[in-house]
Amino acid sequence: MIIQSNELGEKPMGVIRDDVFVEEIRSVRQTAFGVAYLILKNTSDCEDAMSAAIVKAYEHRNSLLKRGSFRAWFLRILRNEAYTILRERRKVIKTDEIPETPAPFPDADRSLDLRAALMRLKEDQRNVLYLREEGYSMEEIAAVLQVPVGTVKSRISRAKETLRTYLEVN
Numbered sequence: 001m002i003i004q005s006n007e008l009g010e011k012p013m014g015v016i017r018d019d020v021f022v023e024e025i026r027s028v029r030q031t032a033f034g035v036a037y038l039i040l041k042n043t044s045d046c047e048d049a050m051s052a053a054i055v056k057a058y059e060h061r062n063s064l065l066k067r068g069s070f071r072a073w074f075l076r077i078l079r080n081e082a083y084t085i086l087r088e089r090r091k092v093i094k095t096d097e098i099p100e101t102p103a104p105f106p107d108a109d110r111s112l113d114l115r116a117a118l119m120r121l122k123e124d125q126r127n128v129l130y131l132r133e134e135g136y137s138m139e140e141i142a143a144v145l146q147v148p149v150g151t152v153k154s155r156i157s158r159a160k161e162t163l164r165t166y167l168e169v170n
Helices: 018-040 043-059 067-091 108-120 123-133 138-145 149-169
Strands: none
Touching: 018 043, 018 067, 018 123, 043 067, 067 138, 108 123, 108 149, 123 138, 123 149, 138 149
16 A cells, blocks of 8 residues: 555655665664564564565555654554464464573573563563663654553553562562
């Protein structure tokens, strides 16, 4: 679907050259994989989501309204693809799939405590913390998650409080 204009009457910015598209994907690749992993918790599915998102973004690259919003735009596409895979995965019962084990950390006990604490957070809280740690501004996170900035701030605050409480108890 090619966007003619948005509700504000903004027109798409035009053709994005292939080399510019590739550079933009390279710059967001690591963060995007992390976002997909937060949703899917499986490397193979993350790779599938990344591939599908890149193809979809490339097909619709000329509908992007502002070049500066590429990261948020691409991450929205990726999240949608990851949730599609998650819905499909829930329909299939896999009995032979072995859960992935996390890579060992130098301070394994503390890292496992932090990982356990992060996994206790609601998904929306994990997402905002991850994106914030990746250097996204509150406005960019709001654009990616399609929520108001105030919601992002409150999710971050609640997530930090939940982590603090969990880590103090353990």
